[in-house]
Amino acid sequence: MKNVTIAEVAEHAKVSKSTVSQYLNKRYEYMSENTRKRIEASIEELNYHPNVIARSLKQKSTFTVGVIVANILHSFSTQILRTIENNFNGQGFHTIICNADDEPEKERNYIEMLLAKQVDGLIIFPTGGNLDLYEQMKKRNFPVVFMDRKIEGLEIETVMLDNHRAAELAIRKFTESGYSKVAIVTTSIIRNTSPRVERIEGYRKALEDANLTANPAYIQTADAEKIQNVLEDLFALEEPPEAILAGNDIVLIEVLKFMKEQQLHIPKDVAVIGIDEVPFASFYSPPLTVVSQPTIEMGNLAAELLLKQINGTSEKESSVVHRLQPSLIDRDSC
Incomplete structure (x- = not known):
């Protein structure tokens, strides 16, 4: 099957090769609508496919x-x-x-x-x-x-994301709803992963602004596969948290699994907010409050x-x- 060239497209559309090239590179500024339609029709009729390798060599890209x-x-x-x-x-x-x-x-x-x-x-x-x-x-x-x-x-x-602000929004919602014993759980910060570190900083600052003291026992980080152990430790405390901020969607899923296994009801037993919107948040029972990123x-x-x-x-x-x-x-x- 013969490969159609850009010259043949140009001849068929009655335009120059450079005009076809401009069309292929989406440079339409100096091209009439009629010209664009003719080139488009010629490409379709001739079944033309640009030579990507040749294009790359020519444009050094x-x-x-x-x-x-x-x-x-x-x-x-x-x-x-x-x-x-x-x-x-x-x-x-x-x-x-x-x-x-x-x-x-x-x-x-x-x-x-x-x-x-x-x-x-x-x-x-x-x-x-x-x-x-x-x-x-x-x-x-x-x-x-x-x-x-x-x-x-x-x-x-x-x-x-403004991660400090994300944590602040969640903590403000908790405190306005009457919760004072608020924990944050996030995945490992072993390499100082900035979103996780900043969300913990934002959590501390928001509690301070609400005249509450951050309990070190309520700040937990771990690899995803160990989140369940972290949650067990949290709820084994003499004063377990009344609310949990899940630092990301992976942690949120682990929190929800733990709540179900322990037969804890949200928000009656424990209030929950997650950072990151998840596809199931709006139809989970109860629907989940989240801090959403503008993805x-x-x-x-x-x-x-x-x-x-x-x-x-x-x-x-x-x-x-x-x-x-x-x-x-x-x-x-x-």
Whole structure:
């Protein structure tokens, strides 16, 4: 089957090759609607498919970006990934998505693989364990954006939630509802994962603002598979908590499993708020109060920042950390 060339499309549509090229690159500014329709019809009629390899060689770009997510099991991660992929697909880029499972060595392998494939840029939910690689990319001015987590001392554009505010919204809701014995449970902070650390800081500050003292026994962190043990210890205390802030969606699921196994009723026995909206929150019984992240805005912003770096149009800003605001979705679990 003969491959159709861009010259044949141009001849069929009665336009120049450069006009077809502009159409394929979505540069429509100086192109009439009639011209666009003729080119579109010619491409369809001739069954033309652009030669991606030739395009890459000519423009010195692979039109591919990589996204390395720390843990794809988070609802937050999958929502962000979909937004990022949609953005780049609309710009004619392919997206390679990798899951690091919160393991620095796995993240390192993916970074090295994607760089070897000559992707045009990377969006990374960093594990925090590959500082040398992050620094190398920064020194080379390689287009990279961090998502969700910041790395201290590195001037790399980062998109993340205002985590202090997220915890504050939850604690304020608890205290306004009359709860004073409030615990926070989150996944491990062994590598100082910034969202988890900041949410604990926000929890402490919000309790202080409410004239309450943070009980150290109520602040618990552990790997996901050990959350059940942490909850058992919490409720074995002489004064168990009246309310629990689940630091992310994985912790929230473990909390709900524990409540069911222990036949504890929400919010009668224990009030619960989770950080991160989850698909089942609105129809769980009772419907769950959550602090939601603006995932679409965050994904859009990360894609925009990376595209600007790739295109060489990014501007130097006073702050490279872009903080987006959470919102409380008030339901019936508190």
